[in-house]
Amino acid sequence: MMNNNELAELIIEQANDAVIxxxxxxxxxxxxxxxxxxxxxxxxxxxxxx
Known part of the structure; x- marks a missing residue:
């Protein structure tokens, strides 16, 4: 199971919108x-x- 930091990083990396x-x-x-x-x-x- 992923921790919250890993999940947040995955969401940021897979987002179709620019995240800065x-x-x-x-x-x-x-x-x-x-x-x-x-x-x-x-x-x-x-x-x-x-």
Whole structure:
């Protein structure tokens, strides 16, 4: 059985809509495949950026 964090990550990754999360300093912490398709940046290119 999955824990809540694993379930949340699975939902974010499989969402058809772009899901982007930035911390209080504006650093991008979450970026799903739909965000990559929409904006043209891979996770590797964008995670940790402001």
């Amino acid at each position: 999360y930035a911390d209080h300093q504006g650093n991008i912490q979450r970026w799903n495949d739909a965000a990559s398709r929409l904006f043209g940046f891979s996770k590797a290119e964008i995670l940790g950026k402001v």
